[in-house]
Amino acid sequence: MRPLSTGKASVARLAGKVLDLIYPRNLYCLCCGDTMEQSRIHGICDNCAKKINWLDHDPFRASLDEFAFDHLLSCCVYGFYPRRIMHDLKLHGKPYIAENIGLLMAEKVQAEMSPGGSLEDIKSFTAMVPVPSTPKKIKKRGYNQAELLAKCAAKKLGMDVWTDALEKTAETASMRLSSGLERRNMLHGAFSVPQSACAKVRDADILLVDDVVTTGSTADACAIALRDAGARSVSVLCFASSARAFEFGQEE
Template sequence: MHSAKQVGRGVLNFLLPPRCPSCGTRIADDGHLCGTCWGEMAMITAPKCGICGLPFAAGDLDGAECGACMRERPEFDWARAAVVYDDRAKSLILGLKYGGVGSGVPALGRMMAGSIAREPRPDIIVPVPLHSRRLLMRRFNQSQLLAKTLADIMSLPLDAFALERRKATPSQGTLNRKGRKRNVAGAFRVSEMGKKAIEGKTVLLVDDVLTTGATASACAKALKKAGASRVGLVVFARVKHPSAG
């Protein structure tokens, strides 16, 4: 049976050779990046903000709070990202969100799991939800795909429906920090079944990109209001210089 699966995979790879989800170069197997793209990923390492994970300049104190977190603490307890949101990371995210290129999800998930290896182990994983209207248009939620991969890697339960997006908010893309916060205020709630799943639990919230943290804070606020004890956040990429204002 095992050899039959290997033969089947070999035939499929011959007919539809796996390609790097970032640059399209042929690779040995799906679920990976090519060596060049892997080497160009701007991994986030210490030093970084102890709250939101914003990367600091070399020589800064690891674990200190960045200016934004000192001015206004986010609702989540901590956030970590695997890489900086640069052109290489952007191509992966946009390919996933709008091009349906899901072959990179396992690689993204592994990098995300590595970014939280030293954080307290959560009890349950919850993805940032899409509004039903946008989900119908896109046909899938990229945050849910990443959350499922993380749940498999970390052997943790996943509740993809605990958190609901009750308002179809406009895109956050052109808004500054204050505008983003206003845009998502009250946009999320926890379902009745979700309340039972997260009550007293440490929740790991999963999203693809972190910019100002407005969406994640709104989600964390809803989760804590519904009974979660702590909320950590993990994303694949974070914007290094989020817009102010």
């Protein structure tokens, strides 16, 4: 069950529920708010979909050697509309957005695992593991957006989600203005695999899920923890990733 949250977050959620009744989901575009055909199950109208920079390659492919994860699957570049959608999901109390975006992420996995895709060599993943959030953030929002996205994507793919395989063991200061290298140093050791999950993580092929990847620091720190616990492979799935991957980031 949801933990008790702050008054502000509760009001925002309540307002979101009321708006849900007035504006049923999928009738209005998540990006521009215009009406759209109900058949657009991803919640994005054709006009806005054209303005999003959809990715058909791994944006980190030139620098994967520097990271502990094997692949990065990202639906699109973290531009204007993806940023708006993620802000609505994370900051404006609209968790239902995870259903639309989780579906897009599931389709990305399916595309990459089909012949010719970057995951052709990985026959199947053992489970999805969402990047954990801090108790403080979960209390404020009422949910962890990475976990919601993982659960929605996993439902479509028929995969397990392990929410207990990673924990954030260190609080980190705000990293908004930190460089990629600084962020990686700050995050190193911030995540770990609890003793209770070590057995199932060993030899597992993990699909780590986050909403946005900018510098890759968070995903790297999680992948290091999973690898240290014996995971055979760690790939990363996100909705959007920064085109300026190594300059600065706003992952959280």
